[in-house]
Amino acid sequence: MDLFQLEMKVNGEAVSVPVNPGLRLLDVLRDVLHLSGTKEGCGEGECGACSVIIDGELVDSCLVLAPQAHNREIITIEGISADGELDTLQSAFLEAGAVQCGYCTPGMILAAKVLLSKNPKPGRQDIARGIAGNLCRCTGYAKIIKAVELAAAGLQQKEGEAGV
Amino acid sequence: MKKHGYGIGSMWYGIGSTAATNPSGAFVDFLDDGTAIVLSGCAEIGQGSTTVLAQIAAETLGVDLEDVAVITADTGVTPDAGPSSASRQTYISGNAVRLAAEKAREQVVAKAAELLDLDPVDIRLRHGQVWYEAEPTGRTIKDIIAQCRGEGILTLGHGSFNPVTTNLDPATGQGTPYATYAFATQIAEVDVDTETGIVEVKKIVAAHDVGTAVNPQNVEGQIEGGCSMGIGYALLEEVAVKDGKIQNPGLSSYLIPTALDMPEIFPVIVEATEPSGPYGAKGVGEPALVPTAAAIANAVADALGIRLYDLPLTPERVVAEIKALDSLKPE
CATH class of the missing domain: 3.10.20.30 (Beta-grasp domain)
Incomplete structure (x- = not known):
């Protein structure tokens, strides 16, 4: 071929x-x-x-x-991470305990990345919809949603500090 | 019309294999730099066992968590820890690691007592330092281990733990199948749409007696994950088998909960210390899933006044039961 x-x-x-x-x-x-x-x-x-x-x-x-x-x-x-620095979302996943077996994690983080790029202040339902195409069998999604909330707040704060 | 209901489900669950020996072993090497290596056959499958074993070793050895490396599930180097099943690893391998760490610790404590001319029972190891009761002695664990090495003493420990169980009497079924049990109660709140038959779980409160929660964040994660599997069991998941073949082998035909199917979950950790557990811990893995479907089915019964006996409570089943009840009513 x-x-x-x-x-x-x-x-x-x-x-x-x-x-x-x-x-x-x-x-x-x-x-x-x-x-x-x-x-x-x-x-x-x-x-x-x-x-x-x-x-x-x-x-x-x-x-x-x-x-x-x-x-x-x-x-x-x-x-999504550069120079050995974790992306805000990666740090938030660690902090929230959103990773268990880890198999869904790369896809979840990218789903959250796209969500936050379009909606920087998502509500709980927006986050659930944003990651609804990514299945997780072991966390029950609660800490993943929490992690995305944390990341969104972190990004807002960073933007505020940068004066954007 | 949407009908609202509450249901409760309670359970007990035996920790460890049923009426069978299921030992676990561990090795602990307290190294020259005051850090430690733990060897355990325990397979980490995402439940957090490696973290928990590191915490137990750190607590016992008096070092920081960052100073413990855990090597797991490598038959080339790790001792048998039995399977990651039966919600047993925190309880059983946790005990093995604690016992192994205590042996390694004893040697450091004995040498420290000798050097400081103190009674070993008054010596504490904390954050890499040697303490005399509540006062730091100024000596580090690393110093003491260096002294041990100078005298040709390795600071190693091994431990194993097998929960105390008996075989069950074949005539009466009586015996002690488990050394300890986990207990839990969950409450579910649901809305049931009487036209579509769709059951929406609004909230779950999940209270679990796990003994000491070695890692509360991991315990919550296990509870939340168990609830999601329980929601799947209650509402979505059914293996369809025809002529010995599974008809729905893929995720497009066998549906599991997505983030949109999940209600808010309120985990409640009940810490009733288990005397035979490592620092009082038991297990939580499977118990997290056990009461969920019962709580949801009871909530649906509360909402509709109809008890359904077949899981999952699919919209088709719910509508069929509502229609069957309506057909019995006088015109």
Whole structure:
């Protein structure tokens, strides 16, 4: 089979790799680029474990064929922290105790990231809706929702301090 | 019309394997720099056991939590701790780690007593320091361990714990299947839509006797997670089997609760100290799930005046029961 020269931006860096066009974006991220923070859960777009951000939108990477990611900008869980500093959301998840087995966590954090980018002051119901496509079997979501609330408050405070 | 109801569910649950030996072992190495390594076969599956074992070791050794490294679930190096099941690891492996840490600690305490010319029973280890009753002695644990090493003494400990149980009498079913039990009561508040049959859980209050809560945040997480599984059990989850094949093997056909299905949960931690537990702890993993569906089903019965006997309480089942009751009413 002819390989497809996939060009995209991943976590701010330009990537150009020849891939089998039948691969899913999830496979390219994990197996070709070795970004294993993105998890495969159900493989059928139901659980959200494989969530990544494509051009600002939350997408299940198991439902995206590699060529569909061509010329797109992808953010994975590896891309949200910089210089060893945790992202506000990551710190909030730690503080709230929102991580148990951890399998849903990368997708949850990216879902929350997209939510906060569109709605910086979400209410409890907005948060529940924002993460409703990401299943968690073990936390009961309570501490995840709490973490997103904490992060939202933290970001507000940061913006206030920066005088924005 | 929406009908409102409250229900209660209570449970007890045995901690550990039923009427069977289920020991756990641990090794603790108190290192030259005053930090410690704990080896335990206990598999961390997200319930927080590694954190809890580190806390128990830190408490026993008198060092900070950050100074304890826990190596778990590696058959190459860790002793058998039995399975992460039966809500047993905090109680059983926690005891094994405590016993192992006490042995490592005893050697440090004995050497400190000798060097300071004090009675070992008056020596305390806290935050890496050696204390005489309520006063710091100015000596660090690291100093004492260095002295031990100089004399060729390693500060190691091993421990194992097997809960005291008996086989059950085959004729009477009597015996002691568990060394301790967890207890819980949950209360659910629901709205039931009598036209659609949809049950909405509005609130759950979940009170759990866990013995000492070694890590209260983790205990809350276990309770909240158990409640979500219980909501799934009560309202959504049913394995459909036909001719020996599961008909709904995926998350598109076997639905589990999402964040939108979750009510506010109010965990209440009841700390009734268990004398045989490590620092009084028992377990919480499975108990968190046990009473939830009963509380919800009772709340639905309270709301409708109809008792449903089959879970899950799907909209179809709820509507069918309401219709069946209506058909019995005189015109």
